[in-house]
Amino acid sequence: MLTFGKLTNSQDKGAPFSPMKHIFKIISLLAAISAFWVGLLQASIIPRTHTWLLPIYLVVSLGCYGLLMVGVGLMQFPTCPQEAVLLQQDIAEAKGFLKDKGVDVGSD
């Protein structure tokens, strides 16, 4: 959700889609984090065992953040009851039309 939002927000209407810039941003962020982690290992301010835990903590917090975004999005998802009814009418109409023409519409 985080990357999809960034991809759509950073594009103008006429700008061509450039996936490479986004990859470079992610790679540079990862390189900065790993440099910080290796620096922390070398400086030995914190005991070694705790420094080894840091990447796992980051991955777990990233997973938690994704889950949080899914939950928040679920809670705020807008439903449109009128559009749902209209859509069902459209579907029934299209099915009847296609069945008359002889196309196999299948069952749901």
Add this chain to the structure above:
Amino acid sequence: MELADRAVGLLLTLISLSIFTYFTFWVIIVPFVDSDHFVHQYFLPLEYAIIIPVFAGVALLSLLSLFVGSVMLKSRKKKNKKA
């Protein structure tokens, strides 16, 4: 039902927030507390902070690959039946 969706969403947010706070406390705050504080009896030993996420990640990856493999097998069987 909209209410069921919102309940599931609320449950997910609560689960994620609780997991995040517990894990943060476990990894960052508890190691710097004195050994004879009462807080240590609420948290497992620190090795489990590595074992449990890695195990969960491996289980998630294997379940995902199982699901993808079963879907691929089903689609191939359907295609063979039709042709």
